[in-house]
């Protein structure tokens with residue numbers, strides 16, 4: 001058989017922006033995250049009320065990366081508003097090119113604009129590489145969490161997740 005190998009180098013523009021309703025089915029990534037269909041819709045409604053933010057990295061109209069942010073007052077509101085970042089993910093074939101870092105920086109900028117002084121997040125104890133990324137970006141471990149949460153999947157079934165996690169945070173200095 002004649003070997004076939006041809007190369008094509010593409011420059012693909014990636015846009016980071018807030019999710020719109022049309023993005024929601026695409027966030028399921030062809031079925032892989034269909035189980036989060038209701039979570040996506042609920043988060044989108046919370047975004048419409050200004051309580052959360054769904055930031056997407058979009059390539060040719062398709063969301064290839066995402067991070068969600070939850071704004072809250074924390075247990076000590078006198079210490080200032082806080083933000084919590086979660087569901088950071090980038091499609092496998094786009095990893096290692098700075099998209100995750102760009103999403104985190106964008107989430108931090110938005111949190112600062114909302115007046116938040118601290119960004120926190122949880123990372124599974126088994127996810128050493130993601131923890132390394134957060135630490136490189138200035139996050140430090142300040143606690144741990146059982147990582148238990150529930151969601152209702154696309155079939156209406158309640159699903160329980162248990163993912164023991166480190167809790168990290170970073171002070172968002174005002175520029």
Ligand SMILES: CC(C)(COP(=O)(O)OP(=O)(O)OC[C@H]1O[C@@H](n2cnc3c(N)ncnc32)[C@H](O)[C@@H]1OP(=O)(O)O)[C@@H](O)C(=O)NCCC(=O)NCCS
Pocket residue numbers: 087088089090091094095096097098099100101102122123124127129130131132133
């Ligand atoms: C973590 C993740 C969002 C990073 O996105 P990215 O675009 O690859 O990030 P960047 O290119 O800006 O940075 C690369 C760094 O991400 C981390 N990373 C890369 N691949 C990873 C993977 N499969 N899982 C976890 N972290 C990974 C590493 O620290 C890597 O640095 P290294 O190559 O020097 O080890 C992406 O890898 C991912 O979606 N992983 C699976 C989901 C996940 O672990 N999310 C974090 C939950 S807290």
